Structure formats: structure tokens, C-alpha cells
Amino acid sequence: MSIFNIAAISVILSGLWWCIYHLLASLNHRKNGRKLQLPPGPRGLPIIGNLHMLGNLPHRTLEKLANKYGPIMYLQLGYVPTIVVSSPQAAKLFLKTHDNVFASRPRVQAAEYLAYGSSGIGFTEYGPYWRNVRKLVSIELLSNRTIESFAEVRRQEVGLLVNSIKEVAVSNQVVDLTEIVAALIENISYIMVFGRCKDDRFDLKDIVRKAFVLIGVFNLADYLPFLKPFDLQGLTRQLKATSKALDEVMEVIITEHEEEQHAQSGNDHQIQQHHHKDFIHLMLSLIMKKSFSTTHEELSHTLNRTNMKAIITDTVAAMIDTSHSAIDWTLTELIRHPRVMKKLQQELNDFVGIHRMVEERDLPKLNYLSMVIKESLRLHPVAPIFLPHESLEDVVVNGYYIPKKVRIFINYWAIGRDPKVWSDNVEEFIPERFVDKNIDLHGQDFELIPFGAGRRSCPGANLGLMHIQLVVAQLVHCFDWKLPEGMSIDETDMTEAFGLTAPRAKHLLAVPSNRLRSNMY
Template structure:
């Protein structure tokens, strides 16, 4: 899995990210031209879904003006599968806590899961079959390979004596994990970040000032600008702290009996890390409920790590079960937020005050906003840059 996120692979997909960022900017401008507010979730989800789809499948799934009816149906099926997947993963099942009730399938959740599993399997079979047909037509140039091509090559070229082999089920699960981990998670993080920026105009103003100083007004933000945008990075860190996209991370299990803080933990115990609570703990953070990126600009937290080395801030988990897609996910979040703030001025719908923005969380695996976020965009830069 890690081979899929090497620097070489990241560089190979840069053109894809550039194109999709341009598409998103044009879509925002289209709403502006119609006098419509921007639906952040819709725009951000289209961006992330298309980036992942093009890297994994070498195709776009949303916003394709020349799509055939078959392609539109495939895109619709994909969208429904991902939405249902996240709903079911975050659904409370009483049978998990009272085992003797599980056969009753109260609420029908298990039946929905089984039906979804069949849909996922059929969908992924179709995708893999397309790639198998492409392989049969001849060698695929390195620059034209997507993630499935890489995985199929690994499967067919692996040593028969290898203990841990790649099979079709591994490939399917990897594809599913890429979409589940790379679309909704990034979208939710960016929507919360924009919510906080709109709710806190002084922070938005300071971020704009940094972008104007580093990027200027004669071009749009590029990926290579991100390392030089320190305040932007602080804004994203603060978003991860206050609105962790995976509030309980990936479940873990103790492999042997152990003692933690005086508590006896027997082997086989399911363990959850509540990053949502850690981010709001006054013992870990000063003014924990206040959105303040400055905490990461000066003082003891200026160099805090978000990739698993500091247990107060674990947006991607830690260790071997940490998120393997950190480089791609973090880059997309930072670059997209920089682009939206640098390219546009944002105003709330008439009559809505920043302090009144509803910050209610919805129940779910990724804790998204309970209500959609809308704002009007006005271009900040010269027209020819868009």
C-alpha cells in the first residue's frame, strides 16, 4: 500500500491534481456568474472524488459534461455506494453490545450491509474487468498506469513462494479503502476549516494576508507554495484538533494482557482512541474550545507533529495502522483551502452573521457538519488567472 504513495507516484499524479483544482475553480466561478451561493460540500466532494478516481481508476466520476448515459449511471452508483458505506459504518448496532440480539437484526442494518457488500463487489468487478481488458491489448506505458494497473502488475508478478500474496480481494479492499479514506474524510475536514474561517473573520483576514505575501496577485496558489504557508498549516492543524475527521480513529485490539494507567486490559479487548475528546481536553490544550491557529505559531506547540508522533494530535492515527495516504490527503486539504481563500472573497448569505454559523455536528463515522455550508464567492485576482 505504501508503494502507492511514494514521491514518484505523487509526482506522477500532479497533473491530475492541477486539472481537478482548475475544474473546481471554474465550477465556483460558474455559481458566481449565476448569482448562486457555493455549496462547499458539493464542490469539495467533487474535487476529492475525482482526484482519487483518476489516480485509482483513471477516470472522472463527477462534473463530466460529455459523459455517456452508462458513465452517468456508473458515477451515480459509485456516489450511492460511498454514501451508504459511511452511513452504515457509523450506525449504532445493538447486536454488537448485546450479542444474543444480533440474529434479530433490529433495524435491518445487517441486511443493508449484506446488500451493500454485493453492490460493492459487482461494481469493483466491473472496474477490474475494464483494466484486465486493457492489459490484454498490450503493455501499458508507465505514465498511463493508474493504481489498479500497479496492483494487478504486483499480483501477476509476485513470487509464488511469497507468504503474503496479493489477490483480487486485496485489490478490491485497497480500492474501497482509497475511496472511503480519501474522499469523505478530506471533504469533511475542508468544510469544517471553511466554517471556522467564515465564523472568525480576523483569522480569515490573516490567512489572506499570508497568501498575498507568499503567492502574490499575479498567479494562483500552486502545490509548491504550501510548505511556505505557515499560518495555513496552523489553520489546518487547529481544524484537525477541534474537528477530527476520525473521532475514534481505526479500532485497535490488545494482543496480550497489559496494564494502562492502573487499568488491567485483557488480551482481545477492542480499543478506541477518542481524539475528539483529546482535542477538547483542558489538561492537554489551553482554551480547548476556542479556534486559535496562533497556538501552533508560537510557544511549545509550534513544531507539533500531526503524523503520529504527538499523541495530543492524531488526525491520521499512528504506527503501523496509521493512514498510509497522509502525503496525498494532507496536500489536497492544504492546497485546496489555500486556493479557495486566495482566489475568492467569501460572504455569507444575506442576514447571516459569522457568529451565528451553525457548528452542530452530525452523527457518523467522520462527524460531518449537520447542516450544509453555503457562501457567495467573489474573485480576488485578475480574470485571466482563472
């Protein structure tokens, strides 16, 4: 039988399945003789449902649809029934009021390959295993103590970056801020996770970047499973190749850590200093049951070689892509708004002075910096649409029936532009809108939840904010920035690319000039 015939039969069978599914769904949406109401939404086409309506930037398209159908909207994305949430009040219902119902994740193809069967943390289904992994990441890997132990790494890496910019600033050279900030965050993250930021035997950064791209690609097979065998987008082939390359690198690094761990096993003092070790060393210590932290003993039984690699992959992805994108957008807005830039530099002059660089202990004092970061995360969320949630049972939310196994998308990009919350100037970059507003960034105030909320909120929020604040403050304090000659502020390309994160589509180029009088670095 030819491929064409197989495809034709698949489409016909899929069409029949689609009709049967919706007929059964219609019958099932009744309880005690009363029809249960799904949220409103646009009518879909057979088989593909509303997939054709998403466009290249789904967060923007879904916001426009929500303006018509409401903040709790129903879509049929291929075979996947989907709810899109687009307001702070609606997000609170799903992420707090009914958080226990929507705490799970759907299975997606990218996670099967790159997260070792969804055995990490980001894509893992809700349950005892996920709770143990979440506890591991929060208590061991991303605790305040562990973050603090890498303060010297951050200081050194940021110092190297500042020195490299100082050299080119003398001759008014153009700097690719997008590229150098990405390299900085990658270096810090790789040292924290792997204990190294480069290896001559393999291109670690290139492999991880390929994995990031593949995780963020919209995969038709996740919504139309009958297409999976045909691999029309070539994603299965790429996922397999990247997964194999990533696993080979992981095996080399983990094996070397194991050998080092065994070599040190006779030295109790070295083992007790595990809080100075990278993440792989920390997890190996747990596996060997030689962790001296307050972590519950069951964490050591949760870990094995496979899920350790999955946790590493998820952690690296979360650490790099989010911080880099947020810093890039914040610097873009500061360069486009000289008034805000000068006001932030004045605050830095007042609290830090012009004879030294910013230190991490300075950050809590910098109130205007905090407002600048909040405004940037409102306008340019690192994740415009959060990783999808999945309902664990049938539930009624705000009068609407939400069936079990429905996929939930929180459109945070739309929440940050809700005029009912932020007034009619939602598209403008105005940090002062946060004056006298004690808005929390850790999931308590649903008008601003850049790191999510509830059980599935980002466990690395503190580290992410540390990176964003430190790098932005340092680059703004050490240098004045202007656009390359011949480019006006109005010509700055503000287009975003879509994926798990929404980075700038084009790199940010700028010309630095030195501000500080210190030769400290």
C-alpha cells in the first residue's frame, strides 16, 4: 500500500473519530439530565478543530479571540480539547482555587525524547514522583543556600563580561548584547549544573540550544496523533538525534563526576562541603545517600541515573532561556526609553556609587530597578503561554464544565496587557505604574505571575530574578548605551519569536561607553 493511500485512510478514519468523539462528548456533557456548559469559543473545522487559527504568534491570536469569547475560552486543537485562560481573575481560579485539579501536565513528544519520558520536573505528570522531584529541586538544587554558594561564580563571570565590554567601548564598537548576555547566562548555568562551561571534546552549548529549539517548536503530532508516523515536520528525526547527542554528553559528564566522587569518598570533610559542588555532584551525593542536608531520605530513593539526566535537562532549560530573554528585553526597553535609563542610573549612583560595580547585596535596596524588571516582565513575559496544564478530573469552574484530560493554557502575555488591570496604556513601558504597589512576583498577585503560580510555579524564580537584576544593574551601571549610528529608537525591531519563551526575533545591537571611574575589574 502506498504512502498516499495510508495517509488518505488515516485522514478518513481520523474524520470518523472526530465525529464520534464530539457526539460522545455532547452526550457526556450531561449530569442528572441537565446539559453542562463548556466555555464559549470559536467553531472549529473537522479534524483540525481550531489549529488553523493559532498563527505564528499564538499568544497574540489567542488574546484577540479572548476579547471576543471571554477570559475562559474553549478551543478544539486537533484531537485535544483546550481551555485558554486570559485574565488574572480566571488564572486565579485555575492556579489557586482549583489548583489541585489542574496540577498535571499532558504528555508531549519532545518531553518523551528530551526529558527521558517526562521524568524530569517541567513536563512530568502530577503525583508522588513529581512531588519528590519538586522537593529535590527546591531543597537541594535551587535553595537560597545553594544559590548563595555560587555567588563567586556569578561575580567572576559578570566581571569578565564587563571587562570585555570596556575594551570595545573605548573604540565605540557595536556590541551584540543578545549574544554576549546569552553566553554569560549559559556560562553561569553550566558551571552551576555541570561544573564547567565548556569542553573541548564536545559542543555542549550547541547541543543544549538545539534541544531548546525543539522543545519550543509547535508539534502537529501532539494534536493530531495520526500524523506521528509520517513525521511531516521532521521533528521526530531531529528529536531522536538531539536526544542521543545530549545523552552521550550527559553520560561522559556524570561518569567523570562519579569517578571524582569515589576518589573523594575517603575524605569526609570534602563530602560535607557538598554545598560548594555543582548540581550533578549534589544529586550523586543523594544517590550515594551521603547528603548532609535536611532533605527527606526518600529523595535518595527517587533518584536514578535516568531521571537525574531528565532533571538536569529541565533545570538547564529553565535557567538559561528565561533569564537571557528577560535581560535582553529589559535592556531593549531601557535603550528605547532614555528617561527610564537615566533614572535607573541615578538610583545606582545613589546606592552603589561610581567607584565600584554592583554587588548582589545591593539588589534589595534598588527599588526602581525592581519596578523596571516588573514592567519588563509584564510586557515581555519569558513564557507568553505557560507550559500546558491538564485536568485530573471533571470540574465546574466559574459555571463552566471542564472535563477530565482537558489541556489548559494560561496566556500570560494577555494577562500582562489586560486594560482592566493596567489601564489603557498597557503597551507603554512605564515602570512608575508599580509605585506604591507591593506586587509579589512569586504567584501571589495574579496580575503579575511571570514565574507561574500554584503547585507548578517555577522553583527557580529566586535564581532567575537574581540573574536578571544583577546583569541588568551591572550593564546599566557600568556603561551608557546607545543604538548604532543611523538607527533611531522608532526603528528598533520589537518582534518576538515564539516558542517556550518569546525572545527577540533579531539581536539587540548597541554601542557602550564607560561610566565607572573604578578599574576594579
